Amino acid sequence: MMYDKILLNHGAGGLKTQRLIRQIFQKHIGNAYLQQELDAAVIKFSSHKMAVSTDSFVVHPIFFPGGNIGKMAVCGTVNDLAVMGAKPLYLTLGLIIEEGLPITILEQIIASIGETAREAGVLIVAGDTKVVEHGACDKIYINTTGIGAVPLNVDLRPQKISPGDKIIVSGSIGNHGMAILAAREGLDFSPPLESDCANLNYLTESVLAASVNVKCMRDPTRGGVATTLNELAYQANLGMKLWEEQLPIDSQVKGTSSMLGLDPLYLANEGKVLIIVSSKDAEKVLKEVQKSEIGKKASIIGEVTESHPTKLVMETELGTLRMLNMLEGDPLPRIC
């Protein structure tokens, strides 16, 4: 029989664990590899380079407009593979569940994982479930490790970035961060702010097919576009300049973040990619991105500069250049 809440025994490896796996996991994410129920999935690998990435997901709340922790756990790792030019193939799934989590909730999350994985075309080939005492974790934590195949001729690295390259973002920024904040704090906006949580792998695939002059891609998750570009500028030892008026920001995100005094450039995204591409292919890549449903609002937001290496600046609508530093913690007042 099914219990309606997760008990410590569900993670003990016994009968209860087995039932959980068969009744919920196999149902939603089952495949030939998982059905073998072996200690490790043994997978065939082609003549590609292999991309591996891992990420742990601890989001509060676990359900939010536009997604949930399960969807995020798949998208997050799929996207990390995708921005490296990999075709994501396999995922592992590690769950740490708090004792007492309603099983229906777990099932919704697993179903979402299954759906998102199918959408991305990845198989979940291995998994693990642990249950911890009430209070030892917050409802559920998920780790996913992803394996993807990178064509031998694809080589995306910050070191390939050069002055003059353009910076493209695949859509409006800050949606995820603002949606999570609104959901967590119970800020009521109508319509509710939605996370942009989405798989990027088809989009990145088409980008790479459209241009061989894509230098580097990144998904601007935690810390947002500003933090990610700061990292890239540092790694490339080049400067970067954004144009404020080119930034795609949804009016609701703009309104909400300005009301809260937050900067969308520092808010997390879960379904956006930053593409650094040579200037001559920038328009072509932009058009390619815009063909995709999730790339409609893509925009060329800036360029790479020889001057001010390692620094990210933004040309504001007032015509000034503002420095966008990495923040240490939260933004704090500076106006004296």
Added chain:
Amino acid sequence: MEAQLIEVSGIVQGVGFRPFIYRMAKENNIKGWVINDSKGVSIHAEGTKENIKNFIKNIYNKLPQQALIKDLKYKDIKAKEYNDFNILASQNGGSQDTLIPPDLAMCADCLKDILDEKNSRYEYPFTNCTNCGPRFTIIKEVPYDRIKTTMKDFPMCKECEQEFTNPSQRRFHAQPNACPKCGPSLNLYDRNQNILEGGLQKARELLAQGKILAVKGLGGYHLVCDGLNNDAVKSLRNGKKRDFKPFAVMAKNQEILKKYCKISSPEEQALTAANAPIVILERTSEKLPTSLTMGLNTLGAMLPYTPLHLLLFKDNLELLVMTSGNVSSNPLIYKDDSAFKSLVELADYFLVHDREIYNRCDDSVVKVINNNIQIFRRARGYVPLPVEIPKSEALLACGGELKNTFCLTKGNKAFLSQHLGDLENFANFNEYIETIEKMQNYFNINPSLIVIDSHPNFVARNWAYEQNIPVVEVQHHHAHLASCLADNNLDEKVLGVVCDGTGYGTDGHIWGMEFLLGDFTSFERLAHLEYIPLPSGDLASKEPLRIVASYLYKYLGEKEFLENKVLLKKYSLAELKIIQKQIDSKINTPLSSSCGRLFDAVSAFIGVCTRVSYEGQAAMELEAIVAKDYRGKGYNFEILKEEKLIISTKIMWQEIIKDLSEEVSREIIAAKFHKTIAMMILEVVKSLEDKLPSKKVALSGGVMQNKLLSEILINLLKENEYEPIVHKNVPANDGGISLGQALIGGNINVCSSTIKSN
């Protein structure tokens, strides 16, 4: 025959010091020589004992106005039996201890020259002499000699050369000496960089027609228009994207300025001094265009300080707007190419000379408070003169993020940079880094320590940690206190009352009304304004009703907060609930004890300023409306005796609400509020009595630039037998904290345990 070697240091170069010595030598029958060297000036003086004595006495007594002797040493040497007195060519090398002179306003003699039709320099805009003219802004390297300035491009003509080499002439060794034949020249351009006929004459006509000119001056470009022409001022305001900030003006002369402003005698002194700053005066006339004064009862005004500026007024112009040539928060433009690029949409014409400006230098700003001149912005005319400090190792103090200056120390001198502005602006940041390098070269300083503000997001923080020099972090208000002490030559533990907008506190909260007992090594926080949440952080500074919301929510509770009419005029109930949520859930809502934000809140609450478009606007506008004749009491407040003393303004808010409901005028409310703050400070100081080592109370922080508050406070403290210590040579605002940082850094370094490495 006796002989002495006299060594003089201080401001003794570029101020006509050697010709002065030459004259004194002749007058006293002294033979020998004088020479500029890297330490200052050395004099070999031979004569009778009596003559030498008189000679030295004369050096002190008849010293040229701009010169300053820091040290004069003499010793007996062997007489060489010279039969004349000579000025020798400068020596190079050695340690560079000479002070670089600041730019000096046109002197009376040069004024005569340019107004005299028979003089070869009649109407010549670049006339100068050893007593006046460009200095710091043209110096590329030391020692200060023409070839090391941007005047190198202008070889002197025969006549100028003659003046330059003749010790009896006023222009003897005047390094920027020039005349129409050989010196810099002026051109008028249209927007497309075509030269127009007519030069200065035409420029004046254009100004009179209401046109906007970009004029290249001493330390940068100004945007200039007729200050009495409302349309012209308005269009300049639109172009600058400067909605409310008042513009500074230049008046033809003092008489004309007196038509519009009250000028007290210390204000007159400030206006006519060689550093010729903008002086913030009390406006008495309603006749000035509203687009100029923007609701303030003050006017920032200066007098023409170069011949070029003076000549702009030659016809009928009386008052010119002279605002810095820049857009928004960008740095003052001082290079020709960027002027044409960036100002093309603002200026109709460009009046440009061909002498390169090497160092950007904004106009300085001062205000007379309690009969003392206080510097608000320290730049042209002051920089790079040092502030004397107790001996310090060589270090760099990075200053604050807004209104930035940095400070380099060496020996007993602290060299503050010119005002550099807001460092978050990348152009300013770049200039900041460049200027640090320039100043290090001028003064030959290799810092062994860098001091930064402890704010975790201080813009230059990363830069500082990348320099491979130990870095020490100093708390913002401690730096303010130390700055005030250093400014007053005090090296002792005193109580500092520091009132400003924002500084990162040691507890991670945002401080701003602080009672710190401290010296250059440490401080103890004894009292502060009660913390309130600051919803949306910096946004609250721009939209001060958010601060009001926070105060009302905290002190009056949910119901009164959500029903408050003032708040509901601006926010919907739903928006207020979001602010409430923000406060409850601490979403981007730091805690703050800021005094500046309290001023902002009161200003917004009584309807004076609800939208802040420039720093300090709400407080300045509040100060402007105060009922001057109010003699009554202030509001009540509480001092909570916790671990520290905490000032609660709960009762004050209740009383303001009561006043509003009884339709007490905002002029009276504003007056009562100012009084309250002064009383608050006094009461806290009194409550701290047994912890204080002396009666001295140092006052610092930007809020202390509020003339009204400062004057009430200073008098209250004096009446109660305290000794208020106020700023003199460096700003009370963040423009002064680099000096305090330097002093603290120099002392903290002794115990190296506090030095952090990243």
